[in-house]
Amino acid sequence: MTSDASVPTPATARPSASGELRATALDQFASVGFAGTSLQQIADAAGYSKSSVLYHFASKEALLEEVLTPAIDRLEAILERFLATAETVESRRRFVNDFIDFILEFRLELHTFINQSQSLRGIPVIDRAGVLIVRLSDTLCHGEASTEDRIRFGIALGGAAYTLVAGMTFLGEEIAPVDEIRPALLAVVTELLAPVTVRTTPSRK
Amino acid sequence: MTSDASVPTPATARPSASGELRATALDQFASVGFAGTSLQQIADAAGYSKSSVLYHFASKEALLEEVLTPAIDRLEAILERFLATAETVESRRRFVNDFIDFILEFRLELHTFINQSQSLRGIPVIDRAGVLIVRLSDTLCHGEASTEDRIRFGIALGGAAYTLVAGMTFLGEEIAPVDEIRPALLAVVTELLAPVTVRTTPSRK
DNA sequence: ACGCTAGCTGACCGATCGGTCAGATCCTGT
DNA sequence: ACAGGATCTGACCGATCGGTCAGCTAGCGT
Numbered sequence: 001m002t003s004d005a006s007v008p009t010p011a012t013a014r015p016s017a018s019g020e021l022r023a024t025a026l027d028q029f030a031s032v033g034f035a036g037t038s039l040q041q042i043a044d045a046a047g048y049s050k051s052s053v054l055y056h057f058a059s060k061e062a063l064l065e066e067v068l069t070p071a072i073d074r075l076e077a078i079l080e081r082f083l084a085t086a087e088t089v090e091s092r093r094r095f096v097n098d099f100i101d102f103i104l105e106f107r108l109e110l111h112t113f114i115n116q117s118q119s120l121r122g123i124p125v126i127d128r129a130g131v132l133i134v135r136l137s138d139t140l141c142h143g144e145a146s147t148e149d150r151i152r153f154g155i156a157l158g159g160a161a162y163t164l165v166a167g168m169t170f171l172g173e174e175i176a177p178v179d180e181i182r183p184a185l186l187a188v189v190t191e192l193l194a195p196v197t198v199r200t201t202p203s204r205k
Numbered sequence: 206m207t208s209d210a211s212v213p214t215p216a217t218a219r220p221s222a223s224g225e226l227r228a229t230a231l232d233q234f235a236s237v238g239f240a241g242t243s244l245q246q247i248a249d250a251a252g253y254s255k256s257s258v259l260y261h262f263a264s265k266e267a268l269l270e271e272v273l274t275p276a277i278d279r280l281e282a283i284l285e286r287f288l289a290t291a292e293t294v295e296s297r298r299r300f301v302n303d304f305i306d307f308i309l310e311f312r313l314e315l316h317t318f319i320n321q322s323q324s325l326r327g328i329p330v331i332d333r334a335g336v337l338i339v340r341l342s343d344t345l346c347h348g349e350a351s352t353e354d355r356i357r358f359g360i361a362l363g364g365a366a367y368t369l370v371a372g373m374t375f376l377g378e379e380i381a382p383v384d385e386i387r388p389a390l391l392a393v394v395t396e397l398l399a400p401v402t403v404r405t406t407p408s409r410k
Numbered sequence: 411a412c413g414c415t416a417g418c419t420g421a422c423c424g425a426t427c428g429g430t431c432a433g434a435t436c437c438t439g440t
Numbered sequence: 441a442c443a444g445g446a447t448c449t450g451a452c453c454g455a456t457c458g459g460t461c462a463g464c465t466a467g468c469g470t
Binding site for chain 2: 456457458459460461
Binding site: 222253254255256257260261 | 416417418419420
């Protein structure tokens, strides 16, 4: 990906060491937490030495940044796209669809950020994600701070992050396939964020 | 609200050292995580020495157990009460009400458990809570494993835990008072857990 | 006045933390 | 064959981790 321009990169195999380390670190960060994950654990799980991890990434914090950045970029793109067009029932529905795809694709990154942003304040990528979430919330609530609307958004966000990572592992024994989860998740999140069936008009006082 | 009935407890002061330590530890566990919290931090924040913490609690793990146990006991009582009576629309509504009260009263404990149960497996109180959650989920879904119903439950659980602790701190700048949060939370959770029932619309728009 | 105990603390322990550094190994261009 | 950069590693560093222990102090029953 990053380093090898000429080398053919088989999509099936995982030749890149830094990629392997990123993936391993993400698993650990999402399940044990950033503070609870040691560089030694990451190295052992990925089959490298701790020194190798610090060769590829300047520090533990830098590793976190590299791991989370793609997800934040994607979320930012989704928000910008939503803001670029006038809001209609249709555009809001499309936004929710994008959002679901984002959640499903970056569930581990989302879970990591959602559950640890408080304790990781000061790390640039975390702060970036923080203002993004606030913008998202403000956008969906049209600036006016309706407590219930904000709670709807918070529950959809935190609930999805929890359910897809932590909840699935011990609620459903085996994780249901994405094609089964997606429609169910879409239905619930749509209900929370775009209650179109009941009140199609955006709440304006 | 956490009224020690007969003990002469001046509401302003906080006489109990172990109580002070429990409260401080809970704050830290919920915001920085169990692994991310050191005994030193807890001691400093509470104004004691690390040795004092270990005098009152046999170990860091024992401290966690003491901190979480009241919440788990309460949750267990709520479930047993729900199971004790035949299920009706009314009993389910009452259960949701109990559940909301539980979430509001034990938000920090719930958040701590919800977001860290994976990494804390093996600790008795965590495992106890785990089977409780599964029983709750099975009860609400009537055993039949409807993916959407399970997702509804997971989102309500994880979403509430997130919103009331992490979400509120940076979505709404100041935390709204409980009397404002409760009805909103009740509406959203009812919508998620008791979809058959008509939404209790105060419809004040 | 005395001893006893509960509460609390600093000194200390081995283990592990994130991070540095000097090589060892391998791979490629010449 | 050789040079040189990329990759990887073990040894090592100071700091901090959870936990132990002996001792200090204040209050209370006698």
